[in-house]
Amino acid sequence: MFTDRLQAAERLADALAHYRGSHPLVLAIPRGAVPIGAVLAQRLEGDLDLVLVRKLHAPHSPEFAVGAIDEAGWTYVAPHAAAAGATASWIEEQKESQLQELARRRQLYTPGRGPADVAGRVVIVVDDGLATGATMVAALHAVRERRPARLVCAVPVASPDAVQLVGQHCDEVVCLAAPAGFAAVGQFYASFPQLEDEEVIALLAGEKRD
Template sequence: MFRDRQQAAERLADALAPLRGTHPLVLAIPRGAVPIGAVLAQRLAGDLDLVLVRKLHAPGSPEFAVGAVDEAGWTYVAPHAAAVGATAAYLEEQKEDQLQELARRRQLYTPGRGPADAAGRVVIVVDDGLATGATMVAALHAVRERGPARLVCAVPVASPDAVRLVGKYCDEVVCLAAPAGFAAVGQFYASFPQLEDDEVIALLAAARPSPPSAP
């Protein structure tokens, strides 16, 4: 469906074109969504930053989410968590592990500062795709707490169930495709490499406005 994240981002930017002129704050979920967020911020004349959340994975299945946690420790637990063996003790252990990773990423990606101010702004939260939607739920909840004027979830592709779920946590969902038979996000990209921390840092640096030159 998409050649790569760049093509997905360009198509998503076209769908979000009505928001150009609102100076939106584009918040990408690291790592995979950051290249998409960079394109959206550039095309929509907005600002790029991150929203840091982490998936809580199912026992023995690191790719399957049973919930997610944000930086403040707020946790979303999916209805299917118990059915796949995610006990309360297991989820608490997962939460603590992921909070440590979130703290590491905050220090690495945005040293010396916290999240961007979302109060009163049009905010677009972007990921490269949604399987269960758990991570996006945590991201939208975290951003809603910061008082945006409008909160938009934007993804190139998602499972139909994920679209229905995340719609409860935002004002609008912009999703290019929600095909039946969804199995994994990667199946909808011809090229879907994992990103590294240094790539995230470089994209954030490139999107940062240049300081004014001295007179």
């Protein structure tokens, strides 16, 4: 469906073109969404920053989210968590581990400062795709707490269930495709490489990747 994240970003920017002129703040969820966020910020004449959240994964299934946590410690636990084998103690272990990773990323990606000021702004939270939607829920909650004027969730592709879920936590969902046969985000990209920390830092600095 998409050649790569950059092609998906161009298509997503077209769908968000009505926000050009409002100087939106584009908040990308690291790492995979950062290249998309960079394109959106440029095309929509806005600013790029990050919203730091982490998934809580199921036992023995690191790609399957049973919840998510933001850097303030607020946690979303999905209704399917127990059925996926995530006990209360497992969730607590995951929370502790992911909070440490969030602190590491904050220090690495934006040393010397915390989250961007979103108050009174149009804020577009972007990811490269949503499977369960858990991570996006945590991201939207983290932003909503800081009183944006309008809160938008923007993704190239998502499961239908995820679209329905995240729609309860924002003012608008812009999703290019929500196919019934959704299994994993990567299946909708011809090229879907993992990003490294250095690439995130370079994109935040406005540098171009090779």
